[in-house]
Amino acid sequence: xxxxxxxxxxxxxxxxxxxxxxxTQDMNHNYMYWYRQDPGMGLKLIYYSVGAGITDKGExxxxxxxxxxxxxxxxxxxxxxxxxxxxxxxxxxxxxxxAGEQETQYFGPGTRLLVL
Amino acid sequence: xxxxxxxxxxxxxxxxxxxELRCNYSxxxxxxxxxxxxxxxxxxxxxxxxxxxxxxxxxxKGFEAEFKRSQSSFNLRKPSVHWSDAAExxxxxxxxxxTGKLIFGQGTTLQxxx
Numbered sequence: 001x002x003x004x005x006x007x008x009x010x011x012x013x014x015x016x017x018x019x020x021x022x023x024t025q026d027m028n029h030n031y032m033y034w035y036r037q038d039p040g041m042g043l044k045l046i047y048y049s050v051g052a053g054i055t056d057k058g059e060x061x062x063x064x065x066x067x068x069x070x071x072x073x074x075x076x077x078x079x080x081x082x083x084x085x086x087x088x089x090x091x092x093x094x095x096x097x098x099a100g101e102q103e104t105q106y107f108g109p110g111t112r113l114l115v116l
Numbered sequence: 117x118x119x120x121x122x123x124x125x126x127x128x129x130x131x132x133x134x135x136e137l138r139c140n141y142s143x144x145x146x147x148x149x150x151x152x153x154x155x156x157x158x159x160x161x162x163x164x165x166x167x168x169x170x171x172x173x174x175x176x177k178g179f180e181a182e183f184k185r186s187q188s189s190f191n192l193r194k195p196s197v198h199w200s201d202a203a204e205x206x207x208x209x210x211x212x213x214x215t216g217k218l219i220f221g222q223g224t225t226l227q228x229x230x
């Protein structure tokens with residue numbers, strides 16, 4: 001198992017450009033998450049999904065969009081890149097059989113994004 | 117509101133010394149508690165977790181943590197630190213929702229002196 005994979009590892013964007021951060025997991029996890037990590041701020045949840053076709057906003061969703069057409073993939077879209085979106089982005093996944101069951105999240109290696 | 121506080125932003129210990137990283141949480145229901153470690157340039161790796169039962173939990177790499185409900189704390193400990201333990205450590209809390217969402221603390225950076 002590769003676990004959670006993310007591409008690209010690093011990207012530089014100009015202000016106003018758009019891009020998609022890819023995330024794939026091969027563990028058949030139903031839950032998936034996108035976080036951003038800024039120095040001294042911990043991880044902030046951007047969007048999450050509890051299953052294919054279901055997504056919802058997290059703590060900091062503005063400027064981002066997601067989709068979940070398959071169990072495996074959970075891409076994060078930046079439409080108009082801004083310097084405030086310079087960050088490290090982590091995708092994570094977990095498996096819950098029952099509603100209300102909190103399971104371990106497994107993280108990808110991250111994508112470092114610089115917006116200039 | 118749910119929150120996690122890691123009071124120490126940066127800690128330096130000598131190799132071989134004991135370590136304790138503090139974590140305090142605010143959560144209205146029974147918490148699920150996690151400690152993750154992040155090495156430079158890497159993703160997060162689970163060290164240990166507490167769901168229920170014995171309040172002293174053992175994790176990987178010789179780490180342990182103790183859940184103290186009365187103090188709303190889940191401190192991470194290691195009796196003897198190795199240079200390879202230098203990393204950033206995150207405490208996180210989740211609960212009995214149907215989303216699996218976690219709330220993370222701001223992290224503690226551990227530096228190990230030779």
